Amino acid sequence: xxxxxxxVGAIFKGLSITFGFMFRHKPTIEYPSVRKQHAPxxxxxxxxxxxxxxxxxxxxxxxxxxACPANAITVIGAENAPGDRRSPGERHAAxxxxxxxxxxxxxxxxxACPTDAIVLTPHFEMADxxxxxxxxxxxxxxxxxxxxxxxxxxxxPGGIPGDLGRVxxxxxxxxxxxxxxxxxxxxxxxxxxxxxxx
Amino acid sequence: MQAFVATLNAAxxxxxxxxxxxxxxxxxxxxxAYAMLFERKILGWMQLRxxxxxxxxxxxxxxxxxxxxxxxxEDLTPKTAxxxxxxxxxxxxxxxxxxxxxxxxxGQSSSGVWAIGNVxxxxxxxxxxxxxxVYGISLGGWASGSKYxxxxxxxxxxxxxxxxxxxxxxxxxxxxxxxxxxLGGIVHAQERLWFIVPQFLGFIIYVITxxxxxxxxxxDLVEAETELVAGFHTEYSGLRFGLFFxxxxxxxxxxxxxxxxxxxxxxxxxxxxxxxxxxxxxxxxVGAFLFFYMWLRATLPRFRYDRLMxxxxxxxxxxxxANLIVTAIIVAFRG
Numbered sequence: 001x002x003x004x005x006x007x008v009g010a011i012f013k014g015l016s017i018t019f020g021f022m023f024r025h026k027p028t029i030e031y032p033s034v035r036k037q038h039a040p041x042x043x044x045x046x047x048x049x050x051x052x053x054x055x056x057x058x059x060x061x062x063x064x065x066x067a068c069p070a071n072a073i074t075v076i077g078a079e080n081a082p083g084d085r086r087s088p089g090e091r092h093a094a095x096x097x098x099x100x101x102x103x104x105x106x107x108x109x110x111x112a113c114p115t116d117a118i119v120l121t122p123h124f125e126m127a128d129x130x131x132x133x134x135x136x137x138x139x140x141x142x143x144x145x146x147x148x149x150x151x152x153x154x155x156x157p158g159g160i161p162g163d164l165g166r167v168x169x170x171x172x173x174x175x176x177x178x179x180x181x182x183x184x185x186x187x188x189x190x191x192x193x194x195x196x197x198x
Numbered sequence: 199m200q201a202f203v204a205t206l207n208a209a210x211x212x213x214x215x216x217x218x219x220x221x222x223x224x225x226x227x228x229x230x231a232y233a234m235l236f237e238r239k240i241l242g243w244m245q246l247r248x249x250x251x252x253x254x255x256x257x258x259x260x261x262x263x264x265x266x267x268x269x270x271x272e273d274l275t276p277k278t279a280x281x282x283x284x285x286x287x288x289x290x291x292x293x294x295x296x297x298x299x300x301x302x303x304x305g306q307s308s309s310g311v312w313a314i315g316n317v318x319x320x321x322x323x324x325x326x327x328x329x330x331x332v333y334g335i336s337l338g339g340w341a342s343g344s345k346y347x348x349x350x351x352x353x354x355x356x357x358x359x360x361x362x363x364x365x366x367x368x369x370x371x372x373x374x375x376x377x378x379x380x381l382g383g384i385v386h387a388q389e390r391l392w393f394i395v396p397q398f399l400g401f402i403i404y405v406i407t408x409x410x411x412x413x414x415x416x417x418d419l420v421e422a423e424t425e426l427v428a429g430f431h432t433e434y435s436g437l438r439f440g441l442f443f444x445x446x447x448x449x450x451x452x453x454x455x456x457x458x459x460x461x462x463x464x465x466x467x468x469x470x471x472x473x474x475x476x477x478x479x480x481x482x483x484v485g486a487f488l489f490f491y492m493w494l495r496a497t498l499p500r501f502r503y504d505r506l507m508x509x510x511x512x513x514x515x516x517x518x519x520a521n522l523i524v525t526a527i528i529v530a531f532r533g
Contacts, residue, residue: 011498018497022243030248 040156042122043105046098048142049117049150051088056142057117058096059089067112072102089115096141100126101134116152218314222299230447231261237492244496268443271436278343279433287341288434288441291334295448298327302455303382305465305477311382312477320381321373324456325366328411331449332358335413335420338442339430350429353503354420357410360510361417365407367518371400371525372460385464392463399521401461403514405490408453410510412446414491416498419506454487455480462487 029036038044049057060077078094086092109118128134143150235250235257242249250257275281301320303311317323332354339351373379375396376387387393394401410417421429431442458464462483465476501509 014497015493018244018493021246022240024246026243026246026248028246028248030251 038122038124040122041153042124043107043120044122044124045100045120045126046103046109046136046141047119047121047150048093048096048138049119049152050143050145050148052149054145055085056087056092057115058093059087059115059117060091060093060096061114063112063114064109064118067108068103069106069108070102070104072099072104073097073109074099093138096138098136098141099134100136101131110153119150119152121151215314219300222314223296226296226299226448226451227444229451230444231265233447233451233488234264235260236488237495240489240492241496244493265440268440269437273436273438274433276343276433280341280343283337283341284343284433285438287334287338288438288445289334290337291331291445292441292448294327294331294334295445295452298324298452301381302452302459303385303464304480305475306382306385311385313381316382317380319379321369321379321384321456321460324381324452325362325369328449328452329358329362331445334442334445335430338434342430342433344433346426346428346432347430350420350422350426350432353426354413354430357413357417357419357506357510360507361407361410361514364403364510364514364518365411367515367522368397368400368403368407369460370522371397374525374529381459381464385459385466388463389466392461392466394461397461397521397525399517400525401457403518403521404457404461406514407510408457409491409494410506412449412453414446414450415495416500417506418500419503422500424500450488450491451484454484454491457487458483 051057058075060075062075062077065073065075074095074097075093076095077091080086080090080092105120107120110120126134238260239249239257250260253259253263275284300314301317301323303313303316303320305312335354335358336351339347339349339354342348372384372393375393376384378384378387384393409415413420419429421431423429426432431439434442458480464483465480467474467476467479
């Protein structure tokens with residue numbers, strides 16, 4: 001009997017906690033209408049860049065393909081025809097295909113590329129109903145000439161973390177006191193929210 | 199307007215009852231729909247979610263979307279089910295849930311209480327009708343011809359019987375203080391002091407048993423998702439599931455109304471604010487009780503079955519009896 005009545009206080013404590021939670025800030029991001037800001041170097045869909053004169057950066061060296069741990073990249077290089085030079089080098093990629101379903105978005109292709117041709121963009125919405133639609137060929141990977149040359153991760157706003165000091169400040173990604181809010185993404189999220197409200 | 203009132207007064211009694219019932223049914227069903235939305239919102243907020251907000255502004259059209267979905271879904275009957283009882287069970291639940299509103303008064307005017315029928319023994323009728331509601335659940339679970347619904351319906355029978363006793367006993371204290379079983383009379387008796395004060399123990403027992411009677415968390419063992427899939431309504435789909443769902447919420451509304459009538463002074467105004475109509479006070483009190491229900495659901499984990507039984511028989515029933523005896527002695531000595 002006494003043991004059973006002992007926990008009545010705990011019930012009221014629990015009720016007070018849930019009541020307090022009702023008025024807390026909701027961390028939900030209402031995704032399709034509100035988009036979270038990704039880190040500038042976020043690993044999303046790939047992009048093949050161009051030079052300012054419109055020539056493809058890719059020289060068909062297949063280094064990305066050999067660097068790929070998931071065997072997602074297929075490159076078939078070809079000699080540049082003298083009258084129709086696709087890239088400034090001797091060779092270009094005749095075929096360049098990435099199977100985005102195999103891809104693990106590790107970014108090793110980006111690091112392997114000697115000409116900074118293949119980059120990972122922050123775009124991540126690739127859903128489709130057909131598996132075949134996830135094999136991206138040059139027609140969808142290459143930046144269209146009218147869309148510019150593509151942006152390397154380093155050139156994106158905030159792409160080079162000039163504030164490396166902050167990484168030192170936050171030794172751990174989680175602050176025990178402030179939890180998620182103390183992480184880099186948590187702070188970005190907060191500013192994002194404020195921007196929306198104002 | 200006066201001509202309209204005169205026509206109404208001249209109308210035969212069955213027509214008046216029919217109109218009253220139609221209006222009340224509409225109000226109760228709408229309240230059910232928005233109680234559901236309200237509950238999902240509250241649960242969402244307490245779990246740091248925004249709750250339903252996609253359909254209509256602030257999610258206000260969500261009940262309509264849910265209803266459309268349930269109506270369009272296929273109405274399945276398992277091969278092993280007893281077809282007649284299986285199809286009938288949701289209607290038993292719904293019918294008993296709705297028929298209680300025939301005697302619940304919502305307010306008062308100079309000509310009497312606002313109710314479809316002003317019955318002398320209103321509270322007894324409510325008890326009688328609500329105890330019939332268990333038939334819908336047990337028959338539905340039994341006739342499904344499937345093991346989880348069967349377990350759910352057995353649990354519901356045991357739970358309803360154990361908690362019904364303590365619930366009825368918690369009413370008796372109020373009835374003795376009021377000296378009447380008419381719901382209007384009970385509210386009149388609370389004009390000075392709400393019965394929650396002299397009958398505080400009775401109120402606590404009523405709140406606990408009411409949660410158990412309506413099969414809500416933390417006493418939702420009848421449909422315990424983690425153990426019984428969905429309990430008695432596992433096999434039900436589409437509109438028939440919807441009917442059980444409506445019955446559950448209408449029952450919730452009923453116990454909130456009864457709590458308001460018996461313990462919170464019904465339509466009596468708070469702080470002497472008599473210019474606010476009694477109906478508004480009544481609805482506010484019912485709303486507060488409903489909120490408390492949702493709050494409990496967001497807070498407490500489900501009881502273990504043996505503890506539920508032990509709690510009902512070994513704690514609630516003795517306390518309810520003690521409350522009854524003490525109240526009886528006090529009432530007898532005061533004359």
